[in-house]
Amino acid sequence: MTRSANSDYDFDTVNGWPGRFGDLANLFDRALTPVCRLSGGLAAVFLCLIAVFVLLQIGARLIGHVVPSADEFAGFCLSASTFLGLAYGFNRGVHIRVTLLRDRLDGPYRVWLDRVAVSVALMVVAYLTYFAWVMVIESFVFGDMTDGLVPLPLWLAQTRIVAGLSVLCLVVASTCLQVWTFGHANGASLDAASPIAGAGDDR
Numbered sequence: 625m626t627r628s629a630n631s632d633y634d635f636d637t638v639n640g641w642p643g644r645f646g647d648l649a650n651l652f653d654r655a656l657t658p659v660c661r662l663s664g665g666l667a668a669v670f671l672c673l674i675a676v677f678v679l680l681q682i683g684a685r686l687i688g689h690v691v692p693s694a695d696e697f698a699g700f701c702l703s704a705s706t707f708l709g710l711a712y713g714f715n716r717g718v719h720i721r722v723t724l725l726r727d728r729l730d731g732p733y734r735v736w737l738d739r740v741a742v743s744v745a746l747m748v749v750a751y752l753t754y755f756a757w758v759m760v761i762e763s764f765v766f767g768d769m770t771d772g773l774v775p776l777p778l779w780l781a782q783t784r785i786v787a788g789l790s791v792l793c794l795v796v797a798s799t800c801l802q803v804w805t806f807g808h809a810n811g812a813s814l815d816a817a818s819p820i821a822g823a824g825d826d827r
């Protein structure tokens with residue numbers, strides 16, 4: 625029996641557990657780190673584009689003109705910024721969490737609560753991601769267009785949503801694998817106050 629560095633629960637490493645899956649979990653986590661950074665960077669870019677479209681519309685109205693579909697484009701940027709930022713936020717542990725019950729549990733009880741919580745989260749996110757892909761495929765097949773002065777293929781606007789959900793699903797799956805393997809996450813997604821949060825900030 626060996627003790628995890630960031631958990632009060634003893635993990636049985638007989639027959640290579642968690643070592644058997646440890647390398648896979650760590651590899652998956654390292655591979656997703658640049659993906660999360662890219663997703664967060666794109667979210668910031670779209671957030672800036674919202675301000676650009678708003679300022680363009682204001683400036684155009686001051687001189688008696690209108691930027692076609694500026695409000696619609698700003699809405700697309702808002703949805704893109706929101707969904708593309710989900711994975712980065714989850715990876716950094718900045719989403720709102722209710723830890724009233726978790727803080728009162730110790731050892732194996734906290735570990736199993738984390739495992740159940742992250743497993744349920746994975747199922748919910750996977751469900752949303754699946755139907756987001758269905759929505760995009762249907763929009764592409766039927767050739768749906770956006771409403772506005774500048775019509776665009778609807779699937780093009782929806783792609784940002786499905787991309788953000790897909791990355792989030794991968795990050796939650798990585799966290800789920802880590803929690804089931806090690807009893808804790810290598811990033812800050814479960815316990816921002818723990819020593820692993822500092823390690824997550826340096827990645």
